Amino acid sequence: MQFKRIVVKVGSALVSPDGQGCSGKHVLAIAGFISACHQQDIEVILVSSGSVAAGRSSIAHGSNTPSIAAKQAMAAVGQMQMMANWQRFFDFSCSQLLITHGDLKDRKRYLNIKNTVRVLLENRVLPIINENDTVATQELKVGDNDNLAALVAMVVEADALLILSDVDGVFDKDPRKFSDATLIPNIEEITQDIYDLAGGTTNHLATGGMATKIQAAEKACEQGIETFIVNGTKPKAFEQLLQGANPGTHFRAQGNTLTAKKQWLKNTLKSSGAVHVDQGAVRALQKTGASLLAIGVKGLTGDFAKGAAVDIIYFDEQAPKIIGKGISQYSSSDLARIQGQGSHNIETILGYCPSQEVIHRDDLVLSNK
Structure with a gap:
């Protein structure tokens, strides 16, 4: 098949x-x-x-x-x-x-x-x-x-x-x-x-x-x-x-499933906030199809719950750019505590680790895709 x-x-x-x-x-x-x-x-x-x-x-x-x-x-x-x-x-x-x-x-x-x-x-x-x-x-x-x-x-x-x-x-x-x-x-x-x-x-x-x-x-x-x-x-x-x-x-x-998912993420779900990522995260997301990890998160905007849709923003030298949207595995309060940290540190910081990824690649759509 x-x-x-x-x-x-x-x-x-x-x-x-x-x-x-x-x-x-x-x-x-x-x-x-x-x-x-x-x-x-x-x-x-x-x-x-x-x-x-x-x-x-x-x-x-x-x-x-x-x-x-x-x-x-x-x-x-x-x-x-x-x-x-x-x-x-x-x-x-x-x-x-x-x-x-x-x-x-x-x-x-x-x-x-x-x-x-x-x-x-x-x-x-x-x-x-x-x-x-x-x-x-x-x-x-x-x-x-x-x-x-x-x-x-x-x-x-x-x-x-x-x-x-x-x-x-x-x-x-x-x-x-x-x-x-x-x-x-x-x-x-x-x-x-x-x-x-x-x-x-x-x-x-x-x-x-x-x-x-x-x-x-x-x-x-x-x-x-x-x-x-x-x-x-x-x-x-x-x-x-x-x-x-x-x-x-x-x-x-x-x-096809990609189109249906892209439409759902981009046009149906309203973003409850945003995560700010570094250049390394941008490269990993756009070039290798990776998930977004906590170590690549440098800041956030808004108050959102686990499972909410959030924009992914990169601040370059000129202006902030929305590079995609995804479903966050963490609330904004938990994400603020683990941003910039390696995945192996999440359980130590929070006392639990529901996911190794902040946004899994299956739950993410890029703006240029």
Whole structure:
């Protein structure tokens, strides 16, 4: 594959085909695909459904439509089983991240999720993400893992989103009702006609269907993320993906991730202050694509919190120049204490070190780029 960082979303029907506990029936082939991606230095973030189905047999509920409390209890039991099921298929470490929509809306928590995933990927650990169904209120729920996967893909700045389900992709008519239904391999634009092709879900333990997958694709494509719906029950589909072929439905991104990110940083986020940098920092940022370190910071303007957007300013002999904008990993009060210091001194000065960088290169856009 030509992608460098992908989010793989796995549906409940693949983790728990019979709706009773976890199974390796389909997960084994998916794990093999993820391992092959690792071998090709493709970073993978896994968004896995299945905790409710995995824990269903442990919680008495007496209904095919369990209550919210029963589903939360199932998720509490099933999450452990689901994670153990994934880990047994890998010879590298897995990690668990349980998040809610509230985490993604809050700027500090959003940044913390991004930083955590970044460090996990740097250490070749597989992040496995699921919605925190045991505590999420209705107001803080994403609601389905298709849309959660799209939001995660934006957070981690993936260049592809792969939605795995038990269907081949989007068809021109319902394949469950019409034998002559034809798979649509490429969708250039998501219109109402595309949504009209989506049916509901027949799985009473699942929260998504084709409609939520199309919603997720629309979110991701708007941010420049190529999106695929692929049948995860077919091992051959993973061989095709690794060879660069499309075994399902490909939703074409409406731009590229760099452009989307540049627009977000430059035009959407309002700067809360500025950091003043020296000539060495300017050279490192512009010539080598480096992150901004505390040692290159010589001053600051404004009162800002961790996670705020700030301008990067260089004072030359003539006038101050804004050379870029980025998201600060430190508040202005903490940054004032560590400016000009080496990264190895941060913990000694502050008592903690949330990041080696003041602004990571992934969170920075230069004015001349």
